[in-house]
Amino acid sequence: xxxxxxxxxxxxxxxxxxxxxxxxxxxxxxxxxxxxxxxxxxxxxxxxxxxxxxxxxxxxxxxxxxxxxxxxxxxxxxxxxxxxxxxxxxxxxxxxxxxxxxxxxxxxxxxxxxxxxxxxxxxxxxxxxxxxxxxxxxxxxxxxxxxxxxxxxxxxxxxxxxxxxxxxxxxxxxxxxxxxxxxxxxxxxxxxxxxxxxxxxxxxxxxxxxxxxxxxxxxxxxxxxxxxxxxxxxxxxxxxxxxxxxxxx
Numbered sequence: 001x002x003x004x005x006x007x008x009x010x011x012x013x014x015x016x017x018x019x020x021x022x023x024x025x026x027x028x029x030x031x032x033x034x035x036x037x038x039x040x041x042x043x044x045x046x047x048x049x050x051x052x053x054x055x056x057x058x059x060x061x062x063x064x065x066x067x068x069x070x071x072x073x074x075x076x077x078x079x080x081x082x083x084x085x086x087x088x089x090x091x092x093x094x095x096x097x098x099x100x101x102x103x104x105x106x107x108x109x110x111x112x113x114x115x116x117x118x119x120x121x122x123x124x125x126x127x128x129x130x131x132x133x134x135x136x137x138x139x140x141x142x143x144x145x146x147x148x149x150x151x152x153x154x155x156x157x158x159x160x161x162x163x164x165x166x167x168x169x170x171x172x173x174x175x176x177x178x179x180x181x182x183x184x185x186x187x188x189x190x191x192x193x194x195x196x197x198x199x200x201x202x203x204x205x206x207x208x209x210x211x212x213x214x215x216x217x218x219x220x221x222x223x224x225x226x227x228x229x230x231x232x233x234x235x236x237x238x239x240x241x242x243x244x245x246x247x248x249x
Contacts (some may be wrong), residue, residue: 009035009046012068013105019163020050021106027051027077028112032102045069048105049098050052051112052076073098080115084122092183126181130232133244138178139229139236142171146225153218161214165221169209176201181233201227 017029033047045062048070054228059074083095099119104112130138145168152160174196177184194202204224211217229235
């Protein structure tokens, strides 16, 4: 972070913290995001969490201090633990990420330290493994979308090709993270995240995503799909049956 930007952010944070720590109900103030993990971009803001001892209302908003945008979250301890409990499965553990990867700017007692420990434990847990029925449906879905892509490619329908290609790329990406049972990073950090997990997938995905020539992109997407299908046990058979209980009671 450049010295000027660092100083600007630090001053904005100090003003924000000084304002909130006057409230006796405030137990801690934390900052997370690019401020402490990477180099902020032009439009980077400050992600700040204000921890309350007790409250009936929660609050989330944006404010500006000396030209610096601050996105803030104000929640009591019991609400934070509720988020820890409910942000599971296919739902990204956003609150746990904020606490586990944060810098404490102010604390009244050790409550926030305990929450940080709990958050780190949560992030060590993998997402639930895909169920057999989910895997079968994933095979069907990716195969069906791939066939749609072939149809519009043969017709040279560029508009439809672009839309379906994007859908298929997204399907492969979402499936990749479900298979590996981890949550996805933000788009601007996604490429490095993919490299850290599977360099081959990252290379194939990047080639399919950024290729401008439609013939080459079509070939690259099919290569990516084939690779993704291998991760879920191979391509679906031509004939298949999927049985499950009726949901209506």
